[in-house]
Amino acid sequence: MNRIAQAWRRVPTVSAKFLLILIPSLVLAVSVFSSVFFYNRHQDLRLALRDKVSTIADINAAALSASLWSFDVNAIRNVVQAIAANRELVCVEVTDDLADGLFVWPGVDCPTDSPNTERRAIKVQNLQVGTITLHFSYDAVREQLRQEIVNTVFLLLMMLAGTVAAALAALRLTIGKPLRRLIASILHSEQGFGHRPVDWSAADELGRVIHAYNGMLARLGEEEAALRKSEQRLSLAITATRSSVWDYDPTTGQYWWSKEFPALLGYGPTELAMTTKTWVSLLHPDEADDIVAESRRRRRDKALAYSAVYRMRRRDGQWAWIEDRATALRDSQGNALRITGTMSDVTERVQAELDLARERNILQITLDNTDQGIIKVDRDLRVVMSNRRAAEFLNIPPEFLAACPVFPDIVSLQRSRGEFNEMGDDPDLYLAYGGDDLEDGLSGGGGGGSVWEQPLTFKRRRPDGRIIEVRTNPLPEGGFVRTFTDVTVEARSAEEIFNAMQALGAAYADLKETQASLVQAEKMASLALLVAGVAHEINTPIGIAFGCSTHLSSRTQALNDAFEGGTMKKSDLAAYVATAGESSRLIQQNLTRAAELIQSFKRVAVDQTSEERRAFDLLAYLEEIVTSLGPTLRKGPHRVAIACSPGVVIDSFPGALSQVVTNLVMNALTHAFPDGTKGHMVIDVDDLEDGDLQIRFADDGVGIPEEHRNKVFEPFFTTKRGAGGSGLGLHIVFNLVTQTLGGRISVDSAPGDGTTFTLRIPKSIPAVAAVAGVDSPATSPATVGTASLETAAA
Template sequence: MPFAAFIRRIRSFSLSIGQLTFASFILLLAMIVMTSVASVISIRHIDTTFAELQRLQSLGDVAVDIDRRMNELRLAARDFVTDPDARPERVGAAASALSALLKKTRLELAPEQQDMIDGVTQRLANYREGIERVTALIARRTQLVAALPPVRERFEQAIADVPDRETARSLFRMQNQVAEALLTHDPAAAEQAAQRMRALAINQPALRGAVDAYADAIISVSDTEAQIAEIDKDVLGIEGRQIGRVTELLREVSASRGRLLGVDFAKTLAHDKWQSIILGTLGVLIGLVAALFVVRRTVRPLKAIATAIRSLAAGKKDASIPATDINNEIGDIARAAEVFRRTLVDADAAREAAVHALAEQRLAEESYRKLFQGSVDGIYVTTPGGVLLNANPALARIMGYATPQGLIEGISDIAQTVYVHPAARAEYQSLMQRDGMVREFEYQVRARDGTILWLSDSATAVRDDRDQVIRYEGTVRDITDQKRAEDAIAEGRRLLQQVIDTVPAVINVKDKQLRYVLMNRYMAGIFGVEPADAIGRTTSDLMSRYGAQKTDENDKRVLASGRGLGFYEEEYLDSQGKLRQWLVNKMPLLDAEGEIERIVTVALDIGERKRGEQEMRKAKDAAEAALRNLRETQNSLIEAEKLAALGRLVAGVAHEVNNPVGISLTVASSLERKTALFAAEVERGNLRRSSLSEFLETSRDASSQLVANLNRAAELITSFKQVAADRNYSDQRTFDLGDLTEQVVMSLRPGLRKHNLSLTVDCQPNLTMNSYPGPYGQVLTNLFLNAVAHAFPDGKPGAVDIQVRASGKDNVEIIFSDNGCGMSLDVRRRAFDPFFTTRRDQGGTGLGLHIVYSIVTNRLGGRLDLDSEPGKGTRIQIILPRVAPLEQAAE
């Protein structure tokens, strides 16, 4: 069929107006149905997006709840680690609550989010394991600290008994360092001080044991503290941060997913908007095509109607339809068109209004439901009479009920059932009646299980048209833990004040403005005020009341340097005008950011110690002066003893020399008389041969006796001169020990006959020494005189024996022994002590053997040994080096 013929056939086809109207209505209805279906689909998508956003909001709330529970666990763990009185049950309860929350949350999450919860669970297990380890270490630390006081008392007693005060002062300083380190919670410094204490050289076994025991106890406590700190840092701190990181990731995932859903929601709204526009436009276009079709079929009779319909199709919805008053079919069509126009305008407006109202209603309902159901605070609606009308899940949980409905059914009268004090309900109603609202109204309630809770209530009164209160709407917060914390803080401050009030030392804490925030009663007594009256005031304020002054320069130095000043001494006047001396230490207290928040000061009254030190210095000066006088007296006595010994030696030598000189004098006198008689006979001339022979014989005998006695006197004088020269000159020289011993003994022999004693000398020949002969002679003289004075009392006869021989290659041995009365054990122990004598009533000075000991050990560089028993005599062994040490030369 030709195309032109087909077009002509289409144009020749005609329909009635009823048919055209019915077809147009059917077409319009189809477009409306399509638009409605598209709107329903869009609304369902929006509902799904809202549900997902709600779930993500719930997930964010869960992350906040997990973070809150984790903070409670970390606070409980921190209190448990730092507070010795904290109970581990609080940590276990916080961990159990967090674990239950994680299990409940995991069931509500998507599979890809459950891994995060599993990670938190594993970290929580590690956290619990760290708490168990810390619990064991804290128990061990408690045992070590409990065992420390007796060890410290033993240590301090041992220090008090030690005679070496330098060692005692060193140990006291190290003990102060240990105490300072423990006070500042520095276990490493305490352990170092204990190690230095152990390394100190101590010879006393008792002190050594006490020091080692105390150092071991301190090291054990420090090691335990270090292990607790290490677990706190490496396990509790790291695991806590990891758990916090997981909750942050959970919130980040929720936020990221929320942003994606927000973008999708915006796209959905844009899509629905353009879909409505397109469908509306498409409907209009289809209607226009239908109208054009109808117009084409009724163009002449319906020209005016077509024109109006065109205006309507062009968007002029306020244009009127002509020919509506015609009563024929065209009029019906015109009237129908007018009705359609109006219907279309009203439908569009109604549809837009309905969609807008529906969206606002759903948004409001969803927001209120989310706020009501998801609020962490309790929400309630009650009547003035005390009937609970509505409650949210949070309020039910606070009051111990599983559901809000159970709470509503379980409470009949709020004033009698819930309020612990009905007067609080009366005050609540009075405030509502007066102000129409309450804000942060606190009161106590009784939960379902009888537990007393503290609630903070904020509510508003709702009134009717007659201005009568018909209900109360409000929110409550559980502040029981806050109240308990406040009570605990108040109790802690009270206990801290009581503890520091019992310490006999100045303890105070200042803020950064150098005003007191804490002061113990001991310090308040110094200033003459009550501790509470000193809070908020400065040192200058307190001291200016009684005219004293004190600067805060040391506190400012702590603020400037950020570290403690160490111990220093300070003095100032107290409220009684008395000058007080103190040993002070100032330390900064830091906040969480490491900034100085407070300054703590501890001071000990050292006035008594200062006065003791002053008295000790005076006593020391007096003792040193007495020691100098004693030494001068001792030196004078020693010199006097030396002179006395020399005098006795001179007396003996003079007596011995007197014998040969007297004999020589007698012989010379006799010879002189014989010579005079012989000369007289010669002058008389009657000299006989017998007289000459007798004279010659007498002369020979006299000459022989004179020569022998004078030689004896010369020998004695030569020996005495040598001994005297050796004693007067302390120069070191080389000599034969046997010859020197014989010369000394020769000067001592004159006293032997007088005391009925015998002296035997056995000297090994050729014993050459390079030493000091004078001091050696002094030693032999003092030993001999001491034996004569003490070994043979009452003039009993006895024997003295001197043996001199070599002792090895470089030494000689001198043994001086007697068979006298001997010495007792007590006398033998003190024989060489200065001024010790058993004959003080007979003029003994007690310096004889002390001089011997000093010369042998100091001047001659040797050693000596005394062996004596009562009734068995005395034996003194002297070992001398052949060459005296040079450093011993100048005594």
């Protein structure tokens, strides 16, 4: 029975249960009624068949009486054949008692043990002349009954299906549809989509149930809304305080906590089982035993509130500090019925407290290891912080100062030891240090303001000869900080420092003078190159002009001799005229070239030996500079190309620019092209939109190693110390560009990939830069070295 009941409860739908009741009931009822009906029908058919056979026997007994009396065999046989036409008969037997004859259909003999027989005597005038026996079978009855049963069963099945369908439809309309809506509403609520009323109205029992259910949903919705609002407030409060709620029932051992507790430790809401074992497993091993013992004690003592701070393991393996506050609900005997509390993450607070304690310890260690004595006094004149040097300078025991005494007690102790005897009759100094009367110290001795409310600095000499500087700084919240510094050494060495500063100033002046001399020497070296260029460049046109004049003089003398000798011919005169014209042309052309070269060299020489500012055409001036370097360049297979747009006029110092270009070219010839390799140098000028010029001097030489790149502008730095390098060329270039020309310079190079110096100078330098260029064309080596590194890095 239990299994049947369990199986019945597992049927999933009401319709299935309804069918499980309806179909067997209908089948059983129809089976019973059908069995009774067909049993009676069977009996009726049997009786009908027996009556029919009996009637056939009666009729044919009369029909055979005449034939049997006259012994008409053919007639008898015909009658037997006619009787055999009835399919219910299985054998027909006719006996002739008078002639002792026998007629049998269909065979020779009929079965003797057949129970289904009808026998009639054949009489003629009450004389029995024979017997007719009919053997029959109920097979036809059974076949008919079977056919009727089949037809009936088919009809019953159709009726059963229709009945079930009608019943299911009725069940669906009256019970199933409202039940489905009711179930859908319940599932909707269980799935968390809110409460949805059932859309059904009826006056029957199910309608009243649904009506009551909808009313319950409305009340439940109102209660849940109020509960949800309360839970939201509680959740917000718990989340804001990084807390969680827990509850423990000591009688059952059941443990519960809110979803915020796993989140505090980085777990999901369902990752931690709500058991005491889980809580214990999360405790720090060093504290677990004490915390568990404390938790057990809570259940035994009579206290109502508890508080503890301990560590618990996060999911990531780190340790979180948890503050646990609990309240116990106890019965009249004091037994704990329930313990409820909150767990809050106070890691930041605990860490801040630990950091604060560590910082205080570090601060105290720092104060104790500093050479300066420090004390802090609050608004009540109590010492709240000090170090050991303060006790030493105040000449009081460190233990006394560490006990946080009031400041007047310190002054009294010092006076008792004669600390203020050296002050003599100077009441102001004594009052500033502390005063004999604290009221005088607080009131400023009647001077109109407390000495503790304003900064104060003074020096005093201790009995041992040391000089102590005392500084007092008031605090905004009241009180003050006082420092004690031993300035004996500083006072004694002040004069030494002053003398050292004077010596340093003299050395600096000497250094600037030396640097100016070096710059002048470099300029003179450039001028020597210019003189050599003048001699070389002018020699060619002057030589050609001299040769032409000599040739013209000799031809003139020859023509004059011919004229005087009377041998001059017209052809001689024509040849002389042609020679004179060509010679005059060559003399004029080369002398003009020499004049231009002299004028160009003159301008460059004047610019190099003066610091005059003027406006000049940049392209023409660069060509003059390169021309002046021609003799040096032609000593090797080197070429200098100029890429500058014509018409670029700048207002600057041409001498400084000439010195910069000359030094860059000479630096490239010295360092970029070793062993006489062929080199190309390019001076590329870009006229920028912001009023500046960008001049790039590039060569295709060996480049500068990375370790030397940031040192190229430093004074006296050279890699050719024994091969003519002074280490001042680029240093002078940097000074002239950054100061005289008012711009900046940088270098970009890689080993084997050439070197590029980029200058950015204004087309018209400001007045301040112009004055700096005239008065101080160079700076100190140390300053330039630092600036060069910054410029190169930029």
